[in-house]
Amino acid sequence: MFDIPSYSSFKKIEAVNKGWSDDKKYYIETDDGRKLLLRLSDISQYERKKNDFEIMKKAASLNVPMSLPVDFGVCDNNISVYQLLTWVEGEDAETVLPDLSDIEQYNLGIQSGKALELIHSIPAPSSQEDWETRFTRKMNYKIKKYKECGIRFKGDELVIEHIERNKYLLNNRPQSLQHGDYHIGNMIVLKDQKIHIIDWNRMDYGDPWEEFNRIVWSATVSPHFASGQLHAYFNGNPPDEFFKLLALYISSNTLSSIYWAIPFGQSEIDTMMKQSQDILSWYDNMSSYIPSWYIKTSN
Structure with a gap:
């Protein structure tokens, strides 16, 4: 990182070990008091990371509350790509939410929506x-x-049947930018109770409603947050078509979460196995398409 143009202004550099990304991440403080996040990736990721940086600039221009893009380039004698972003000072939403009142949780959900x-x-x-x-x-x-991974959860046949029965819902769906990992683990709550979105390294394009497939993490911690997110996004209760598609997208993710967890050990497998049972409970063994955690709004 020594050949990053602004490196001489870095007075503090600390490794950041959170998250699932292969990027190397560092917390940076500069001589002029700025706090930044430095992400380093292999040079083979150059085009992808450059595209991500440009999309982040576009999102920032729309006033999305987020870690803002500052600088992009090549470093380490051309073997690494770097992104410099603003550091978001606050606490992880998943840590903060359980200590807040229902209305405070709901209001943060509104912001995220x-x-x-x-x-x-x-x-x-x-x-x-x-x-x-x-x-x-x-x-x-x-x-x-x-089916090939060797681990099965109770009720998996109901999930697979649900997918097969509802594939037709994908017809004629629009596509937009997706954050790619939109849940409370990638949201920071500031001191003023404002929420900011971080970790933009899984961006993609697809059905905007598919983005809600990670809402399972938010709903597990706070149904009020998850419901608020939906109310804000849809300006009221979502249509039935949304809930039907959401059940399809969550079903698909439930299957992939099991084999995804295997390389990370038994603890992650246990987490995903429990989540599969939570999902079957929310959807009454896939006989309902509206999850039981959802709180309707009267507005």
Whole structure:
């Protein structure tokens, strides 16, 4: 990192070990008092990281509350790509939420829903593959990989049947930018109770409603937060079509979460196995398409 143009202004550099990304991350303090996040990636990621940086600039221009892009380039004698972003000072939403009142949780959910609406206002490129074709292929792959992985959860046949019965819902879905990992683990709550979105390294384009597949993490910790997110995004209660698609997307993710967890050890497997049972409970063994945690609004 010594050849980053602003390196001489770095007075404090601390490794950041949180998260699942392969990027090397550092907390930076500069001579002029700025707090930054430095992400280093292999040079083979150059085009992807450059594109991510440009999209982040576009999202920032829409006033999405987020870690702001500062600088991008090549370093370490051309073997690394770097992104410099503003550091978001606060606490992880997943840590903060359980200590807040229901209304405070709900209000943070409202903020997250409004932020997601802004993100989804950025359209997908016209060259993007048809969503039904792409996601059907993805679901078929997940079913195959799950069946081959050697670990099965109770009720998995109900989830697989639900996917097969509801694939038709993918027809004619629009596509937009997706954050790619939108849940309370990637949200920071500031001292003034404002929420900021971090970890933009999984961005993609797809059905904007698929983005809610990670809401399971938010709903597990705070149904009020998760419900508030939906109320803000849809300006009221979501339509039935949304809930039907959400059940399909969550079903697909439930299968892939099992084999995804295997390399990370028994603790992650146990977490995903428990989540599979929570999901089956929320959806009454897939006989309902509205999850039991959802709190309707009368507005």
